Amino acid sequence: MDTIYFVFQNSLLFTVPLVVVALGGMFSERSGIVNIALEGIMVIGAFFSIFFIKTFQGSIPPQLLFILAMFIAIIVGVLFSLLHAYASINMKANQTISGTALNLFAPAFAVYTARMVQGVSQIDFENNFRIPKVPLLGDIPVIGNLIFQNVYITTYIGIGILVVASIILYKTRFGLRLRACGEHPQAADSAGINVIKMRYTGVMLSGALAGLGGLIFVVPISTNFSGSVLGYGFLALAVLIFGQWKPSRILFAAFFFGMMKTIASTSTIIPFLADLSLDPAIYKITPYLATLIVLAFSSKNSAAPRAAGEPYDAGKR
Amino acid sequence: MKKLLILLTVFLMVFGLAACSKPEDKGFELALITDVGNIDDKSFNQGAWEGLVKYAEENDITHQYYKPTEQSTAAYVDAIELAVTGGAKVIVTPGFLFGPAVFEAQDLFPEVKFVLLDADPHSEDWTQFRAEDNVYSIYYAEEQSGFLAGYAAVKDGYTNLGFMGGMAVPAVVRFGYGFLQGAEYAAAELGLADVMVKYHYTGNFDDTPDNKAKAASWYQSGVEVIFAAGGKVGNSVMSAAEEADKKVIGVDVDQSPESDTVITSAMKELGNSVYLALEAYYADEFPGGEIVTLRADVDGVGLPQDFSRFTTFKQADYDAVYAKLVDETITLKTNADGGNEAGVPDAAKLGLTAVKITVE
The missing domain is CATH 3.40.50.2300 (Response regulator)
Incomplete structure (x- = not known):
């Protein structure tokens, strides 16, 4: 049983950032703007917030510091995503190129700035944010072991974001309008919705979540940050597509990716998998293979927002 | 006016070039x-x-x-x-x-x-x-550096070890084989029958969640200290060690400032050897055409001189075993005669009896 708890707790390392960033991508694409800049926004968000953590570590209690850093990551992510919004909404630029530009810019900026400010490109931090056991809740059998022990506060924030995101998207007026702008912006416009404003909001939400995702991706896995999130922004895009732009399916997709990646790394301590002694590469390949298969079979009735990627042209019918 | 502008431009260009050169x-x-x-x-x-x-x-x-x-x-x-x-x-x-x-x-x-x-x-x-x-x-002689790390760890009472290398390039493989032989040597001295070593190459030099999860799973299964010989792989291992309250052995340079979990580091004296080579060049004694391997006898490899994070292993133990490397009482097997081409160690070839390797 301990092994199962351990594997589950570790899979959250992958799952939580993927969910948060993929939900960010969802808001942007649902408003009609393809955002492949998720990777770059993650880097920028992680860069500023980890620099903040490094500066104030020791003088602010860890959990408070972590939460403040999250706000920084969110704010920076929003500001950075505005570049993408301006280029692709106001300037009607090609959204893939604009996103690529941000992806190229972010790591270079992070490394250069870190060197200018502190001499070296790595930003060291001490990881003392883990909660060994949540009081009371940690004692609940099974569930307590699964999500209330050896956990980061980001797990709960991730769950919270998922719930709020589903409600916003499906149960609010704003969500309906956002979806309308991603499906048929001209129709939305004729119904009196300000498409430009909706799209800006969508991109800014994606910036906020991707920035936050950058921070919560880096903190549990290393002791320093050097301008890279190792392609997890792109992985989040794969999760978004695998999840067909729907929050509940995104959760499932991220969990599937996270679980497979964890099993690939830990298969030797899981009794029945260790006996199989399969090559760990098989577990690693599975999620990507599954994404390809899902894409191949669902491409005909793909749930991709119909207007995603197209600059809004009010004159077009 | 136009001519003046052209003249000005020409001047600027000339000055610009001069500034560059x-x-x-x-x-x-x-x-x-x-x-x-x-x-x-x-x-x-x-x-x-x-x-x-x-x-x-x-x-x-x-x-x-x-x-x-x-x-x-x-x-x-x-x-x-x-x-x-x-x-x-x-x-x-x-x-x-x-x-x-x-x-x-x-x-x-x-x-x-x-x-x-x-x-x-x-x-x-x-x-x-x-x-x-x-x-x-x-x-x-990375094998000597790794040997010292493995020896120190087992001497200090650790009997469940891990080696996590980056890519299986020759230097990393030498670190690994040395580590195994060091653990064996200490086990023989202490009369231990069983020292478990998990052995793995991550295939990259990055701090990924995968590497962190791997390290965490080793710690979970009882590994007490992991020798991380792969650049930033070490940061993932340190992160896992901080969570599990376990230990890490660093690589190349003294990595103890990076995390409190780093008990020692298998170093090679990169800086010093470059320094000496430059000194030789300016003394007109550049050893051109030579291919050397810097060993313990010229202080080319070693552990940092700070033993405070060990419990029982002390400077005197270190000096004793180091002397044996210097006078070649201890000779080590390296890549060609210790395993296969992919860098997978072979217990028989390395002469391991107490040390039990699990390659992952």
């Missing part, structure tokens, strides 16, 4: 080309660069580093050419991957000296090996 008059006498990774990687490049800077600053010599545009022999040769154009007389090239680049460059720039670390000049297809008079190749 200024450093070239003086140039940078000492140069370093970085390998994969940055100059401040807290490991390989940085170690070599610090040695160069130390010598340059003590003797007031101009110095500069260059970063190749990509990881390929052509890009490395271009970077070397750039350094030569910039006035370099001695070029330090740290890393296994520079072998073919220096093989080409030694003929292109016979008047420039090369200090090549962790490699010797060879053609890209590994058929020709030739070091001209302007190349000094330095290898390190």
Whole structure:
């Protein structure tokens, strides 16, 4: 049983950032703007917030510091995503190129700035944010072991974001309008919705979540940050597509990716998998293979927002 | 007006060119080309660069580093050419991957000296090996460094160890084999029958969630200390160790400032060897054409002189075993005679009896 708890707790390392960033991508694409800049926004968000953590570590209690850093990551992510919004909404630029530009810019900026400010490109931090056991809740059998022990506060924030995101998207007026702008912006416009404003909001939400995702991706896995999130922004895009732009399916997709990646790394301590002694590469390949298969079979009735990627042209019918 | 503008532009261009060419008059006498990774990687490049800077600053010599545009022999040769154009007389090239680049460059720039670390000049297809008079190749006896780390860990009471290497390049494999033999040697001294060692190459030099999860799973299964020999892989292992309250052994340079979990580090004296090579060059004694392996007898490898994070292993124990490496009472098996071509260790070949390896 301990092994199962351990594997589950570790899979959250992958799952939580993927969910948060993929939900960010969802808001942007649902408003009609393809955002492949998720990777770059993650880097920028992680860069500023980890620099903040490094500066104030020791003088602010860890959990408070972590939460403040999250706000920084969110704010920076929003500001950075505005570049993408301006280029692709106001300037009607090609959204893939604009996103690529941000992806190229972010790591270079992070490394250069870190060197200018502190001499070296790595930003060291001490990881003392883990909660060994949540009081009371940690004692609940099974569930307590699964999500209330050896956990980061980001797990709960991730769950919270998922719930709020589903409600916003499906149960609010704003969500309906956002979806309308991603499906048929001209129709939305004729119904009196300000498409430009909706799209800006969508991109800014994606910036906020991707920035936050950058921070919560880096903190549990290393002791320093050097301008890279190792392609997890792109992985989040794969999760978004695998999840067909729907929050509940995104959760499932991220969990599937996270679980497979964890099993690939830990298969030797899981009794029945260790006996199989399969090559760990098989577990690693599975999620990507599954994404390809899902894409191949669902491409005909793909749930991709119909207007995603197209600059809004009010004159077009 | 137009003519005036043209005149002005011409003037600006001439001045601009003059300004650009200024450093070239003086140039940078000492140069370093970085390998994969940055100059401040807290490991390989940085170690070599610090040695160069130390010598340059003590003797007031101009110095500069260059970063190749990509990881390929052509890009490395271009970077070397750039350094030569910039006035370099001695070029330090740290890393296994520079072998073919220096093989080409030694003929292109016979008047420039090369200090090549962790490699010797060879053609890209590994058929020709030739070091001209302007190349000094330095290898390190990583197996001895790894041996000391493994010995210290087992002597200090750890009996469940892990080795997590980066890519299975020769230097990393030497670290691993040495580590196993060190653990065996200490087990024999202490009369231990069982020392468990998990052994794994991550295939990258990054701090990924995968590496962190791997390290965490080892700690979960009872591993007490992991020797992380793979650049930033070490940061993932440290992160896992901080969570599990377990220990890490660092690599290349003293990594103890990076985390409280680092009990010691298997070092190689990159900086010092670069320093000595430069000193030899300026004394007109550049050991051109030589290929050396720096061992314990010249302090080429070792552990940091701080034993405070051990419980029972002390300076005296270290000095005793180090002396045996120096006078070659202890000889170690390395890559060719310790395992297969992929760098997977073979217990029988390495003479391991107490140490039980689990390769993952």
